[in-house]
Amino acid sequence: MRPMSLFAFVFALLLAPATHAHDYQHGGLDLVHPWIVEPPPGALTAAGYVAIVNAGEQGDRLLSVEADFSERTEVHSVTMTDEGVMQMRPVEGGLEIGAEGELMLEPGGYHIMFMGLSEQLKEGEHHLVTLNFEKAGAVTLEFVVQRRDSAMNHGGEMEMDSMAHDEEEMQ
Numbered sequence: 001m002r003p004m005s006l007f008a009f010v011f012a013l014l015l016a017p018a019t020h021a022h023d024y025q026h027g028g029l030d031l032v033h034p035w036i037v038e039p040p041p042g043a044l045t046a047a048g049y050v051a052i053v054n055a056g057e058q059g060d061r062l063l064s065v066e067a068d069f070s071e072r073t074e075v076h077s078v079t080m081t082d083e084g085v086m087q088m089r090p091v092e093g094g095l096e097i098g099a100e101g102e103l104m105l106e107p108g109g110y111h112i113m114f115m116g117l118s119e120q121l122k123e124g125e126h127h128l129v130t131l132n133f134e135k136a137g138a139v140t141l142e143f144v145v146q147r148r149d150s151a152m153n154h155g156g157e158m159e160m161d162s163m164a165h166d167e168e169e170m171q
């Protein structure tokens with residue numbers, strides 16, 4: 001192998017993970033790997049996740065989320081009832097991101113809920129989603145659609161895999 005092609009090969013290897021682990025900087029916030037779980041065909045809802053890291057000395061707050069491929073977009077918390085049933089509900093008043101803190105939206109916890117999907121979201125696609133922060137303002141990110149099992153390779157906790165996001169549970 002000539003030196004040049006070896007370089008190209010190594011470079012390609014270095015680039016490969018970057019297509020999945022994309023991140024953004026905005027207003028002192030680091031927005032790491034925004035992604036949406038590929039919903040089953042015909043599903044009307046989908047869940048999205050992103051890790052928000054605040055390196056600044058001032059706290060911020062995620063107020064709302066917007067997307068043009070869903071009728072309604074909400075930020076949900078997940079709690080366990082006394083009966084051991086997972087319950088999701090919209091977060092009131094936004095989610096705090098402490099100074100030098102982080103806010104993880106990840107499977108089994110806080111998530112973005114896209115409700116009333118106007119199109120089928122498919123693995124590998126990128127979709128624009130706008131996050132509105134109290135101080136940092138609005139930032140539009142590309143969320144990549146991934147299968148849950150492929151996302152497992154990114155170190156997420158997957159024990160809540162069976163958590164349903166279907167319409168019945170939304171009532």
Ligand SMILES: [Cu+2]
Binds near residue numbers: 112
């Ligand atoms: Cu939800």
